[in-house]
Amino acid sequence: MFVDHEGADPNFSATAAVAGDRAVVTVTGEVDMSTADAMFRAATKDDAAYATLDLREVTFFDSAAIHALLQLADLYGERLRVLPSSQVHRVLEISGLSAQPWLVSD
Template identity: 75%
Template sequence: MFVDQDGPDPNFSATTAVADGIATVTVTGEVDMSTADAMVRAATKDAAPAATLDLRQVTFFDSAAIHAVLQLAEQLGSGLTVLPSTQVRRVLEISGLAGQPWLSD
């Protein structure tokens, strides 16, 4: 298990567990310019061929967070699954990304 606190931000955590070649990254709090890279590192640090981003506990998601998810989608292709919170889903809908194959219902 891996926990990455990028700096002293108490409003963010990304915890990674790898099983059967899938990195499951549980993200809580705010994903923004100061934390988005930590989310990407948490999803890719074990070089797993697939990742599930559990964003159901994310309360804030900005353009840097969108960019981070798109970076992961480019890197992992069909190996990426995103489980969004209501807030994350709304931001992705506004951004025109609601129809992406990596976005879970």
């Protein structure tokens, strides 16, 4: 398990757990320019073939977070699944990214 609390938001965390060949990364709090890299590192640390990024507890998602997410999408391709919070889904919708195949809608 990998936990990163480097960000300025004390409520931010990015925790990765690997099950088989899938990394499941649970992210909480604000993902911004001070924490987006920690989210990316948590999702790539274990060299898993597949990744699920659980963003259901994310309260803020800015352009740096979008950039990190797009880097993960480039890295994993169709092997990435993203579970967004309503805030993340809204940001991705505004950004024109809500129809991406990696975005899992309820």
